[in-house]
Amino acid sequence: MLEFGKGNPAAFEILLKRHQAPVFRYILRFISNRAQAEELSQEVFLRVCKVAGRYSKKAKFTTWLYTIARNLCIDHKRRTVNRVELSLERTGEEDDRSLADRLPDTNRIMASSELVRDEFRRKLEEALATLPDEQREVFTMREFSGLKFREIADVLEVSENTVKSRMRYALETLRGHLAAYSDFSFDADDSSEAQHMR
Structure with missing residues (x-):
């Protein structure tokens, strides 16, 4: 993250490859809607991009990243009236294996x-x-x-x-x-x- 904050775009690609699928799975389990989880996952990484220059290593990167994801999920749940039940039958991409898989x-x-x-x-x-x-x-x-x-x-x-x-x-x-x-x-x-x- 520090490298990306210094303007190295390759560092962001590494972060994305490492964390995108786990963050998506976390969000999907939190809100149980694939389309909304994809949107929120993108929003997490957009926020990472926006504050990259100001990021300081006060906390572990994954802690910081999941705090962003969690806060977005909480905000989303507050805005959403209907709760969708958790589904284990969702199909995923290569790195997005559900428990059922x-x-x-x-x-x-x-x-x-x-x-x-x-x-x-x-x-x-x-x-x-x-x-x-x-x-x-x-x-x-x-x-x-x-x-x-x-x-x-x-x-x-x-x-x-x-x-x-x-x-x-x-x-x-x-x-x-x-x-x-x-x-x-x-x-x-x-x-x-x-x-x-x-």
């Missing part, structure tokens, strides 16, 4: 397992929708965007222990909703969400 490959599992997987997806979708906003936000930042607890705490302006507590409660709730799937086998490559819920 990370579940076991249907070519490698039996038909009965495929039915279990589809049912698991529906139950997970329902379970995520039941989480309080604070817990869903922490879960999304941690599992879909890959932020560390410290970074999430900085973005949310709460203590790291608060973030860990919200994550723990989110996982407990999800485990409760998905207890029937505790014996369902996931491959090592599958999402960390499924691994956490075991």
